[in-house]
Amino acid sequence: MLIAFINFTFHLLLGLFVILMGGGACYIGFRGLKLTIFAPSYHPRRKGRMMAKGKACATHPNEVQTTPISQTACIAYEFFILEPRNNTKEGDSFAFLHRQSRGRWNLSVQTSRGQVQVKPTELELDHIHFEDRQDLWSEFTESRSVSLLAEQKITLKHKLTGTRRTLILREKVIRNGDVIRVLGRQKHSNQLPLLEDAIVTDKPISRVILESSLALLAGLFVLGVGISLINHAFR
Numbered sequence: 001m002l003i004a005f006i007n008f009t010f011h012l013l014l015g016l017f018v019i020l021m022g023g024g025a026c027y028i029g030f031r032g033l034k035l036t037i038f039a040p041s042y043h044p045r046r047k048g049r050m051m052a053k054g055k056a057c058a059t060h061p062n063e064v065q066t067t068p069i070s071q072t073a074c075i076a077y078e079f080f081i082l083e084p085r086n087n088t089k090e091g092d093s094f095a096f097l098h099r100q101s102r103g104r105w106n107l108s109v110q111t112s113r114g115q116v117q118v119k120p121t122e123l124e125l126d127h128i129h130f131e132d133r134q135d136l137w138s139e140f141t142e143s144r145s146v147s148l149l150a151e152q153k154i155t156l157k158h159k160l161t162g163t164r165r166t167l168i169l170r171e172k173v174i175r176n177g178d179v180i181r182v183l184g185r186q187k188h189s190n191q192l193p194l195l196e197d198a199i200v201t202d203k204p205i206s207r208v209i210l211e212s213s214l215a216l217l218a219g220l221f222v223l224g225v226g227i228s229l230i231n232h233a234f235r
Contacts, residue, residue, distance in 0.1 A: 008233050015229030022226055025219030032212025039183055042111055044193055052118075052182045052195060054111040056174045065103035067171045069144050070130040074173040076103030078123055081154060082168040094168075098152045107174065107200065109182050116193040118182050124201040125172035135166040145169050178202060 034049075042052035058064075058075045067077045081098035107118045132145045134156070140146060148169065149156065158165055174180065180202050184195025201208070 011229050011233035015226045015233060017226075018222055018229060019226035022219045022222030022224075025215050025222060027219075029212045029214070029216025029219055032208050032215065034183060037209065042113060042116060042186075042195070044113055047186055049183065049185050050195070052109050052111050052116050052184070054109045054116075054180070055176075056178045056180050057108050057110050057115065057176055059106050059108045059117050063103075063106050065106075067130065067173060068100070068148055069132060069142050069169055070171060072129065072171070072173060072175075074103065074175045076101070076107050076123070077129075077171060077173040078125060080168075080170045080172075081149065081152060082170060084166050084168070097154055097167075103174075104200075109180055114193060116182070116195055118184060118198050118200060119194065119196045120182075120184075120198045120200045122199045123172075123174075124199060124203065125174070126201070126203040126207075127172065128170055129173040130171040132169045133167070134164055136164055139164070140169075174200070174202070 039049060039051035040046065042050045056075055064073050065075065065077055066073055068079050079098075079100040079102075080096060082094040083097055085093045085095055101123065104120045104123065107120060109116050109118055132140050132142050134140045134145075146156070149167070154167070156165060156167070157163060180200055182195055182198050182200050184198030186193075186195055
């Protein structure tokens, strides 16, 4: 009796966990597809969620941002201080030690139907503009990198071993003329073309479709596995 209860509980909890993972993958995939094929195209008279495609421009051209390390002039940027987990450099296996975003309030997109102001809640920038790195075999190439780490009180070496940590400083930028896509909401009360609660990305559309489709298919497969585990628990 006890063994049967343990077997039931194990398969039930495992099934629920797998379903949760599958649901997350499906959400990521569907969210990515919304940025490509599901969202209606921008129109000044349309209300609700829509996609605007075009070239980035500044709402206020005299307002310029400068990136922390490379000192690049841009409309908006994201700056990250990363540390790879488990000494790996692949995928999303990074610890985010610091994240900074500037200039999002000044972003607009020039579409075929005119300029549209953007109020982003999130930037999903793919292109890395500049990166500086140190590890066991190399040091930072820019002196500003060390200064920025000192400002954030991030030590350059491991406390126990005294060896250099693998640290990555990375900049992603949106400059005037960069091709971007914006998924946002236009409200009835807006007096000017404005997309609010927006997600802004510079990823190639083919890559977004491929990654999102794979995530959606993987999520559906994992959901099926989770449902099978739960059915097995109740047999």
